[in-house]
Amino acid sequence: MQCKNILLSFFLLSAISLTVLAKQPVAWSGVGQGNSRAEELAQQSIAAKSAMQYIRKNILEIKRRSLRTQLLGFIDNPAPTYQLRAVTLEEKKAVLEELRKANLVPETTNVEGIYPPVADPKRGAQSFLAAPGSYYSASYTSAGHHSYPGGLPIHTALNLRVGLAMLRNYKLQYTNSQISPTFLLSSDVVVSAIILHDVMKTLVFQWNDDGSQFLEQQVGTTGTHHVLGLAEQFCRNFPPEVIIATASAHNPPRPGELRKKVVAYLRAAAIIARVDPIKYGVLVETDLGEYDLTLPALAEHFIVHLSDADYFYSEHAAATVVDRIRLLAEKELGWSKAETTGAKFNWLRNTFLSMSTGIAAYQVIIEKGEDRKLLPLLKIAVRKSERLYQ
Numbered sequence: 001m002q003c004k005n006i007l008l009s010f011f012l013l014s015a016i017s018l019t020v021l022a023k024q025p026v027a028w029s030g031v032g033q034g035n036s037r038a039e040e041l042a043q044q045s046i047a048a049k050s051a052m053q054y055i056r057k058n059i060l061e062i063k064r065r066s067l068r069t070q071l072l073g074f075i076d077n078p079a080p081t082y083q084l085r086a087v088t089l090e091e092k093k094a095v096l097e098e099l100r101k102a103n104l105v106p107e108t109t110n111v112e113g114i115y116p117p118v119a120d121p122k123r124g125a126q127s128f129l130a131a132p133g134s135y136y137s138a139s140y141t142s143a144g145h146h147s148y149p150g151g152l153p154i155h156t157a158l159n160l161r162v163g164l165a166m167l168r169n170y171k172l173q174y175t176n177s178q179i180s181p182t183f184l185l186s187s188d189v190v191v192s193a194i195i196l197h198d199v200m201k202t203l204v205f206q207w208n209d210d211g212s213q214f215l216e217q218q219v220g221t222t223g224t225h226h227v228l229g230l231a232e233q234f235c236r237n238f239p240p241e242v243i244i245a246t247a248s249a250h251n252p253p254r255p256g257e258l259r260k261k262v263v264a265y266l267r268a269a270a271i272i273a274r275v276d277p278i279k280y281g282v283l284v285e286t287d288l289g290e291y292d293l294t295l296p297a298l299a300e301h302f303i304v305h306l307s308d309a310d311y312f313y314s315e316h317a318a319a320t321v322v323d324r325i326r327l328l329a330e331k332e333l334g335w336s337k338a339e340t341t342g343a344k345f346n347w348l349r350n351t352f353l354s355m356s357t358g359i360a361a362y363q364v365i366i367e368k369g370e371d372r373k374l375l376p377l378l379k380i381a382v383r384k385s386e387r388l389y390q
């Protein structure tokens with residue numbers, strides 16, 4: 001009887017602890033004080049959540065099972081495990097020095113640029129869902145593209161739709177050529193590279209208490225998120241062809257200066273990940289003693305790059321929307337000039353953009369009756385952001 005009671009209590013306790021565990025939010029390891037607020041906003045964003053679903057659906061359609069598992073693992077926990085390969089400050093400085101000697105970082109880049117702070121590198125700084133698609137300046141000189149909680153999945157899903165459409169169209173257009181009766185393109189590679197191309201924005205764009213974001217530094221001629229994402233792919237053993245395709249997102253590896261840039265991204269990423277890029281299979285050494293990619297420029301590389309072009313429109317849209325809501329806050333809600341800069345306004349713009357997306361709100365603005373349509377949404381955003389930022 002006693003044994004039965006003990007068992008019963010054990011099951012009851014397990015059930016209680018499982019319920020508690022299920023209700024507990026994932027403990028992300030970011031150190032930005034605003035990360036949990038961004039998480040809350042993104043959890044309420046219909047657009048961000050449906051973008052995540054679209055991304056997951058496409059991962060599940062990947063043919064290679066191992067790749068599917070790797071991708072799901074990465075977006076479910078975008079942990080910067082590369083940081084476990086240089087733990088002490090001395091080790092981190094040595095990596096930075098190696099990058100400097102190889103001419104792969106500008107003088108201004110420091111240890112924190114390569115190793116943005118996290119409490120535990122085995123956990124993502126924030127969720128893929130909550131991360132922004134880019135940086136916006138708190139002085140509002142740049143509105144950024146998708147730079148609001150939930151912006152990263154929306155940006156990634158749009159790229160995925162564009163990339164898959166291009167893939168289909170390339171096949172349709174060129175398959176019937178007399179020279180090339182089969183035009184093979186790897187959708188596995190395109191889908192994987194697009195999904196991962198900005199994944200380390202979860203790390204480099206953490207949210208500050210005042211609603212602004214961490215400042216990103218540079219590796220070579222590009223933002224660190226690009227190279228840190230490649231470094232993390234090395235650490236997680238992604239296939240070389242996926243890593244090269246992801247490295248092509250900021251520019252394709254067309255022979256000449258553009259190809260050299262892609263090679264430099266991979267060299268820097270390999271130094272950070274502490275791997276040999278030649279043994280790994282992404283680079284070869286040429287007869288001239290230089291590095292080159294192990295692959296020629298492929299259609300997949302151009303597709304991954306060209307799919308990443310929504311920033312032209314979305315930056316403009318976000319800038320217009322932010323200007324408009326600032327004006328409405330002053331004119332209709334009686335906010336003072338001082339209130340439309342700083343934390344109070346930052347969280348209002350983050351909330352408003354997260355609810356409406358920059359592009360959807362822009363569509364409303366360019367229609368007639370804009371204020372009538374925007375004002376109710378703005379009032380909801382004010383209430384929400386005030387609750388969030390107290």
Ligand SMILES: [Fe+2]
Nearest residue numbers: 197198226249
């Ligand atoms: Fe990027």
Ligand SMILES: [Fe+2]
Nearest residue numbers: 155197198308
């Ligand atoms: Fe991007």
